[in-house]
Amino acid sequence: MNYKSTRDGSATTLASKAIIKGISVDGGLFVPSRFPNVEEKLSELMNLDYKSLAAKVMHLYLNEFTVEQLKDYANTAYSDYDHEGIVPTHSLDNGLHMLELWHGPTLAFKDMALQMLPLLLQGSLKIQDFKEKILILVATSGDTGKAALAGFADVSGTAISVFYPDGGVSKAQLLQMVTQDGDNVDVNGIRGNFDDAQSAVKQLFGDEDFNAKAKELGFALSSANSINWGRLLPQIVYYFYAYFGLCKSKDISLGDKINVCVPTGNFGNILAAYYAKRMGLPIDKFICASNVNNVLTDFFTTGVYSTKRDFVKSNSPSMDILISSNLERLLYHISGEDDKFIQNIMQELKDNKEYKVSDELKAKLQAEFAVGYCDEQTTLETIKKVFDTENYLMDPHTAVAHNVASEYKKKTGDNTPCVIASTASPYKFTDSVLMALGEDVGDEVFANASALNKATGVVIPKKLLELKDKAERFKGVCDKQEMKQVILDWIKNNGQ
Numbered sequence: 001m002n003y004k005s006t007r008d009g010s011a012t013t014l015a016s017k018a019i020i021k022g023i024s025v026d027g028g029l030f031v032p033s034r035f036p037n038v039e040e041k042l043s044e045l046m047n048l049d050y051k052s053l054a055a056k057v058m059h060l061y062l063n064e065f066t067v068e069q070l071k072d073y074a075n076t077a078y079s080d081y082d083h084e085g086i087v088p089t090h091s092l093d094n095g096l097h098m099l100e101l102w103h104g105p106t107l108a109f110k111d112m113a114l115q116m117l118p119l120l121l122q123g124s125l126k127i128q129d130f131k132e133k134i135l136i137l138v139a140t141s142g143d144t145g146k147a148a149l150a151g152f153a154d155v156s157g158t159a160i161s162v163f164y165p166d167g168g169v170s171k172a173q174l175l176q177m178v179t180q181d182g183d184n185v186d187v188n189g190i191r192g193n194f195d196d197a198q199s200a201v202k203q204l205f206g207d208e209d210f211n212a213k214a215k216e217l218g219f220a221l222s223s224a225n226s227i228n229w230g231r232l233l234p235q236i237v238y239y240f241y242a243y244f245g246l247c248k249s250k251d252i253s254l255g256d257k258i259n260v261c262v263p264t265g266n267f268g269n270i271l272a273a274y275y276a277k278r279m280g281l282p283i284d285k286f287i288c289a290s291n292v293n294n295v296l297t298d299f300f301t302t303g304v305y306s307t308k309r310d311f312v313k314s315n316s317p318s319m320d321i322l323i324s325s326n327l328e329r330l331l332y333h334i335s336g337e338d339d340k341f342i343q344n345i346m347q348e349l350k351d352n353k354e355y356k357v358s359d360e361l362k363a364k365l366q367a368e369f370a371v372g373y374c375d376e377q378t379t380l381e382t383i384k385k386v387f388d389t390e391n392y393l394m395d396p397h398t399a400v401a402h403n404v405a406s407e408y409k410k411k412t413g414d415n416t417p418c419v420i421a422s423t424a425s426p427y428k429f430t431d432s433v434l435m436a437l438g439e440d441v442g443d444e445v446f447a448n449a450s451a452l453n454k455a456t457g458v459v460i461p462k463k464l465l466e467l468k469d470k471a472e473r474f475k476g477v478c479d480k481q482e483m484k485q486v487i488l489d490w491i492k493n494n495g496q
């Protein structure tokens with residue numbers, strides 16, 4: 001399988017190279033040159049356990065690796081899960097099926113990809129006989145940072161530096177990051193919001209001086225943000241698995257269509273569902289759920305993508321975003337792989353902070369994607385309502401999706417069974433969940449967790465309790481302009 005850049009379809013590259021590089025030299029994102037079709041093989045794939053399914057599906061895109069090798073990776077990546085089904089589905093009323101993607105080590109769905117990516121990267125380095133060490137730079141709104149740290153900690157040949165918006169992540173997220181073990185990890189806050197952190201990291205990738213200095217120190221840059229193909233690929237798997245689960249529970253028959261609703265930020269998770277459909281999984285509609293930062297709702301509705309708006313800090317911070325990077329991949333595919341078009345709109349976005357797509361393209365998007373957003377108050381009300389009526393506890397991100405999926409059903413009368421990506425444990429966002437339930441919120445992470453446990457009976461994840469005994473290792477906060485020096489100083493002094 002070959003890969004192309006969304007901004008230059010003429011040059012092709014191998015998966016191993018795409019995974020090492022993260023982003024193409026032209027600024028584009030790597031995409032597979034075709035989608036393997038498994039429509040005829042669904043009944044065969046249906047009986048595989050999660051790890052075997054992961055190996056099979058990933059192998060379709062990674063022929064430089066053997067299935068056995070990928071199975072080994074899956075065994076390692078999904079070993080530290082606190083549910084034997086790895087990604088269980090919890091069915092609620094109204095044909096809504098909650099796909100719980102957060103039973104991994106950091107309590108958010110990002111583990112699904114970030115426990116796998118380091119293994120794919122190590123394998124890729126070997127295939128390419130790559131001599132330099134890899135420096136992973138991450139901008140995080142909270143969940144990616146911890147998941148990437150957990151995935152890369154003490155992985156030989158790599159170092160990882162994470163930047164989070166100071167004051168922009170939850171208490172549990174912050175504690176998870178600053179207590180991270182590992183000799184090859186660094187964590188810093190930056191003064192600014194997530195988009196500031198993400199654009200600063202993106203800028204460093206293109207900064208020749210920075211790249212040269214890192215190289216002198218023996219490092220080549222790579223990315224663990226969801227633009228990396230090695231992040232996207234493992235996420236395709238669970239949509240297949242969820243679909244097969246609904247077949248087994250007789251909620252649907254093989255071949256029936258489902259809808260998929262995803263609480264969306266950088267558009268990685270929902271794009272993985274789109275890729276599953278392109279491979280032959282019977283998905284009808286994608287429901288793209290946003291919070292008050294509803295740049296995607298507006299885009300799919302009007303055809304205008306505009307970042308000329310205020311960035312709002314919400315109670316679903318992992319979706320607080322104005323530039324949704326993976327949308328570029330969707331537009332590439334939907335426009336018939338028009339790389340010039342992508343170049344143009346991305347230039348416009350940079351120069352004018354907005355772009356507009358044609359009515360024809362908008363119609364194509366609307367044929368497959370429904371959209372909606374959920375405000376702050378409604379998010380909290382949804383958590384309370386679903387807990388009170390169905391005894392099911394959701395985190396704010398998942399609640400956004402639940403609300404948008406319910407509203408979509410009401411508005412359209414579409415009763416297709418809907419898989420909702422449940423993206424985080426409620427214990428990762430304890431303060432908001434307590435507030436939603438009308439409980440008191442204190443300052444202390446573990447006291448709040450106990451209060452939530454008392455109010456709901458939902459068990460506190462072991463991975464959260466373990467943080468109690470850990471020292472806070474990282475206290476740094478810097479300005480955007482200082483990031484470059486902070487990283488170079490760190491790899492000079494401590495980088496493995």
Ligand SMILES: *Cc1c(COP(=O)(O)O)cnc(C)c1O
Pocket residue numbers: 108109110143144226263264265266267268269270318319397423424
């Ligand atoms: C990252 C994240 C999202 C958004 O996922 P994208 O792939 O960026 O769209 C939603 N919910 C949670 C809890 C997350 O951590």
